[in-house]
Amino acid sequence: MRRGRFAPTPSGRMHLGNARTALLAWLHMRSLGGEFVLRMEDIDTARSRREWAELALLDLRWLGLDWDEGPDVGGPYAPYTQSERLERYEAALRKLEASGAVYPCYCSRADILSAASAPHGLSSEGPAYAGTCRHLTPARRAEKALHKEPSLRFALPENREVRFTDGIAGPQLFPPGSGGDFVIRRADGLHSYQLSVVMDDADMRITDVLRGSDLLDSTPRQILLYEALGLEAPAFLHVPLLNGPDGKRLAKRHGGIAISAFREGGAPPERLVGWLAHVSGLIDRPESVSAAELIGEFDLARIPREPVVVDVPDI
Structure with missing residues (x-):
């Protein structure tokens, strides 16, 4: 069906x-x-x-x-x-943490802007995240945690491009690292759109997602989350x-x-x-x-x- x-x-x-x-x-x-x-x-x-x-x-x-x-x-x-549905998002987050797919990020927006040298990410997010906190040592993370509550970021798989065929926009190719590692839970505890929409569509057995083209560049992020959570992605159609x-x-x-x-x-x-x-x-x-x-x-x-x-x- x-x-x-x-x-x-x-x-x-x-x-x-x-x-x-x-x-x-x-x-x-x-x-x-x-x-x-x-x-x-x-x-x-x-x-x-x-x-x-x-x-x-x-x-x-x-x-x-x-x-x-x-x-x-x-x-x-x-x-x-x-x-x-917050319990469902927390369960997904725990699964991602257990697999090592996420990491804590202590950067402020000002830090991200000042470190930006990569191409811009999603239009609403500004510059792509440079990965500043991705390789922090446990000791350095503990030190930073004394001063700031971290957000959690999804670590994009290295050297992984994302290809899919959109039902309206046609074949799509996003090169490795497109948009940078992205937040899946903010420092204030709010779960991100990317994580929540993936869990919602998977839980509700959605097979076809027709939405506006402003969300086309969110799709590779969601596809990677589906894969990391062991879920099947729906077909996408962007108007x-x-x-x-x-x-x-x-x-x-x-x-x-x-x-x-x-x-x-x-x-x-x-x-x-x-x-x-x-x-x-x-x-x-x-x-x-x-x-x-x-x-x-x-x-x-x-x-x-x-x-x-x-x-x-x-x-």
């Missing part, structure tokens, strides 16, 4: 880009006769709020999407909310982003993009679904259509391979 998912972060109102990814992930599974899972990625409790999670469920249902398992309907692999007229990722600066604003303003959901389907290459013009009506015509080959420049729809 094929199983896909949509996993929003409830740190704000769901917007057009989120809705498009949700629609495409849902159509992908429904067109295959598969199961669709909804999961809340609220592991960053400082940014996540319950009201945003509840609003996301309301917005998704308004768009005509449903799910077989999720935080509100339950399922065999519950819980479907990350903040309730090019929606950009505003200025060529930058669609955001609030381009106008009202919150799905709740369209819903509360009385817009018919079929018109918004039709617009999302049109900018995703699924239909020739932005006509009113329900999500269910798109299932029979869904084809991954029609999804654009480059970012799509759009104006905020007037619906």
Whole structure:
């Protein structure tokens, strides 16, 4: 059985880009006769709020999407909310520690910036980590631990390139050391996205991950974690982003993009679904259509391979 998912972060109102990814992930599974899972990625409790999670469920249902398992309907692999799954992340972390795949890092952000000479890592993280703490002696680690609580980093296997074929972006090759050794638990105890998403998808038997292309460069990290934990990685499909007229990722600066604003303003959901389907290459013009009506015509080959420049729809 094929199983896909949509996993929003409830740190704000769901917007057009989120809705498009949700629609495409849902159509992908429904067109295959598969199961669709909804999961809340609220592991960053400082940014996540319950009201945003509840609003996301309301917005998704308004768009005509449903799910077989999720935080509100339950399922065999519950819980479907990350903040309730911390024991699973700790268990994975202990397994990685036991195998020697992680090490404590005492560097501050300033230390990392000052030592940076490697190419930049993930765009949200700045320079790739130079491995400063990777080869510290036990004595040196004990000395540093007296002054600072460490984060834990995953040690990238040396001389290991990562290859995979993305269902939309095509063949991918990431050379050894891409992005540098990465944090899987912060110094404040917060587990990283990379570790939590791997455990969630493995535990929930996800076979296909369709998500935005901004997460494409996270994929080799996740593949290496799957391998280190003895788990099978799903198939990955990364959808090019929606950009505003200025060529930058669609955001609030381009106008009202919150799905709740369209819903509360009385817009018919079929018109918004039709617009999302049109900018995703699924239909020739932005006509009113329900999500269910798109299932029979869904084809991954029609999804654009480059970012799509759009104006905020007037619906």
